[in-house]
Amino acid sequence: MHMTRTSLLRRGLPGLLAALALAAVPSAASADVLNLGLSGCPAQTIEHPFARWGDNANYVLVPGGTFEGSLSGWKLSGGAKVVAGSEPFAAHGAGEKYALSLPSGSSATTPQVCVGVLDPTMRYFAANDGGLLSLMSVSILYYPPGGGVLTLPLGVNVGGKAWAPSLPTLITANLLGVLSDGKATVAFRFTPIGLGAKWRIDDVYVDPYAAR
Numbered sequence: 001m002h003m004t005r006t007s008l009l010r011r012g013l014p015g016l017l018a019a020l021a022l023a024a025v026p027s028a029a030s031a032d033v034l035n036l037g038l039s040g041c042p043a044q045t046i047e048h049p050f051a052r053w054g055d056n057a058n059y060v061l062v063p064g065g066t067f068e069g070s071l072s073g074w075k076l077s078g079g080a081k082v083v084a085g086s087e088p089f090a091a092h093g094a095g096e097k098y099a100l101s102l103p104s105g106s107s108a109t110t111p112q113v114c115v116g117v118l119d120p121t122m123r124y125f126a127a128n129d130g131g132l133l134s135l136m137s138v139s140i141l142y143y144p145p146g147g148g149v150l151t152l153p154l155g156v157n158v159g160g161k162a163w164a165p166s167l168p169t170l171i172t173a174n175l176l177g178v179l180s181d182g183k184a185t186v187a188f189r190f191t192p193i194g195l196g197a198k199w200r201i202d203d204v205y206v207d208p209y210a211a212r
Helices: 005-012 015-024 031-036
Strands: 075-077 081-084 098-103 107-109 113-116 121-128 135-143 150-157 183-193 198-206
Touching: 098 107, 098 183, 121 135, 121 150, 150 183, 183 198
Parallel strands: none
Antiparallel strands: 075 107, 081 098, 098 198, 107 183, 113 183, 121 198, 135 150, 135 183
16 A cells, blocks of 8 residues: 555654644745754755655655765674675666675674754665565664663565565654754664674665655
8 A cells, every 4th residue: 555755644643743843844835944944953965765666755865875985984894894885776876886795694883974853764775685585774873962872673675586665665764853942953873683684775865854
């Protein structure tokens, strides 16, 4: 069943917060207004990497999320490494050549990024190089203003061997952002799980606002 971005938001947030957020943001509002206003985050470069799959939402690339250059801020462990072979759709642009390989026992954590109370989802491209029991666990790390870190599960990707976009993954830190002047600092962690788990990921994005 097709679900709109608004319906995803309403499932992820209590009704009252969703109503307040959607009422506060005009449907024709500009990206700058949303990024600098209700989202609480600085202006960011907007892309539409998933349009060919019917997702015309605006997305922002996570720093280093194409794996083409510097991975400053990324934390790789257990054999995670950049390999040749980008996702074939040129979602971020033509001419890219690399992806991130995640073998069994590895993990990759993105740099910290700013998300606003209206940030509903994150998406990425993935290819499952393992067997039938190979899964990809995705978690969010929330960094409260007072220090420390809270890790929450976002979901599991079952994927196939061919490159494909992930399903939109709800960012559960939306509610936490309400407590931090409308924004939150988060990171995302990718961890292969299951027997013989082995994955590649590429082009990691966050949707900067949800009103559609």
